[in-house]
Amino acid sequence: MSEAERQTQSHLRDLFDSRGISPRKILGQNFLIDLNLVEYIVEQARLTPDDLVLEIGSGTGSMTAMLAAEAGDVISVEVDPVMHKLAGEAVMMFDNVTLLNCDALKNKNTFAPEVLAAIAEKLEERPGRKLKLVANLPYVIATPVVSNLVKTELPWSAIIVTIQWELGQRMGARVGSSHYGALSVWLQAQARVKTLKRLRPSVFWPRPKVTSAIVRLLPDAKLKKRILDRDFFQDFVRRLFHHRRKLLRSVLVGMYRKQFSKPDIDAILAPFQFKETARAEELDVKTLVDLAAAFRAALDVPARIAADPT
Numbered sequence: 676m677s678e679a680e681r682q683t684q685s686h687l688r689d690l691f692d693s694r695g696i697s698p699r700k701i702l703g704q705n706f707l708i709d710l711n712l713v714e715y716i717v718e719q720a721r722l723t724p725d726d727l728v729l730e731i732g733s734g735t736g737s738m739t740a741m742l743a744a745e746a747g748d749v750i751s752v753e754v755d756p757v758m759h760k761l762a763g764e765a766v767m768m769f770d771n772v773t774l775l776n777c778d779a780l781k782n783k784n785t786f787a788p789e790v791l792a793a794i795a796e797k798l799e800e801r802p803g804r805k806l807k808l809v810a811n812l813p814y815v816i817a818t819p820v821v822s823n824l825v826k827t828e829l830p831w832s833a834i835i836v837t838i839q840w841e842l843g844q845r846m847g848a849r850v851g852s853s854h855y856g857a858l859s860v861w862l863q864a865q866a867r868v869k870t871l872k873r874l875r876p877s878v879f880w881p882r883p884k885v886t887s888a889i890v891r892l893l894p895d896a897k898l899k900k901r902i903l904d905r906d907f908f909q910d911f912v913r914r915l916f917h918h919r920r921k922l923l924r925s926v927l928v929g930m931y932r933k934q935f936s937k938p939d940i941d942a943i944l945a946p947f948q949f950k951e952t953a954r955a956e957e958l959d960v961k962t963l964v965d966l967a968a969a970f971r972a973a974l975d976v977p978a979r980i981a982a983d984p985t
């Protein structure tokens with residue numbers, strides 16, 4: 676541990692002791708004590724006064740203050756009332772910070788209404804502005820937070836987050852890697868994912884058991900446009916990767932046994948010219964986007980016939 680890290684850790688310990696509190700493991704309270712890394716994360720967000728930043732997990736507010744110094748507005752969400760109060764003290768001198776004391780998520784699939792309302796209000800104030808998620812995320816909610824933001828229609832232009840190393844690997848995994856799965860495909864069909872740094876446990880206080888990563892996602896509008904129906908695509912990929920090692924054709928026959936006969940499935944698959952032995956885990960992101968679109972379109976055909984029987 677460097678001298679600077681030791682000093683920040685001891686400052687945090689003193690702060691917590693003086694308030695009679697200790698970090699709450701269940702809330703993923705592992706604070707970054709290497710301030711160069713906090714600076715690095717903020718730098719990577721390339722903030723401008725026009726940007727709206729969403730931070731999830733204000734903690735003691737040290738990153739919140741750095742974000743507030745560079746962004747137009749910051750919305751920072753913290754579930755723990757004690758941390759919320761500490762963050763309030765840390766950002767007292769800024770008038771561009773909205774601190775929310777609530778769970779950032781309503782459920783696994785949706786942000787809390789308070790969070791969405793605060794974002795909508797700030798976006799309305801300055802039409803055309805972009806949203807950036809910049810956060811040292813509590814690890815238990817890292818997947819839903821990133822995945823949900825990507826799923827929204829919010830105008831997000833960057834996500835820079837600290838997450839578990841293993842999760843970062845799954846997010847950015849390429850076809851052929853053992854980490855490649857539904858999450859990799861879902862995210863990479865809409866964004867370019869890159870791991871920027873590996874973080875050893877000792878840059879946090881208290882030390883987590885696992886290695887972490889700073890991961891960046893930038894939207895890929897071109898690829899995203901090819902997804903005809905994002906709910907369908909997400910569900911399609913999830914179900915397909917549930918049986919990643921089974922033969923693709925049998926998985927699809929099983930998935931659509933109520934809608935399509937085996938010859939129907941073969942007709943949908945024909946243009947792709949897959950080998951008989953093809954499996955979901957061997958298909959790259961673009962192919963999966965096109966495959967989902969083909970099934971989505973085929974499912975639409977009976978509906979169109981019913982609507983227009985002539």
Ligand SMILES: C[S@@+](CC[C@H](N)C(=O)[O-])C[C@H]1O[C@@H](n2cnc3c(N)ncnc32)[C@H](O)[C@@H]1O
Nearest residue numbers: 702705706707732733734753754778779811813
């Ligand atoms: C990893 S710490 C980050 C703290 C600080 N931003 C930092 O970088 O040192 C994560 C923070 O998220 C908060 N948190 C945990 N679950 C949350 C949730 N569901 N919604 C909002 N905040 C949450 C924790 O209380 C904790 O303060």
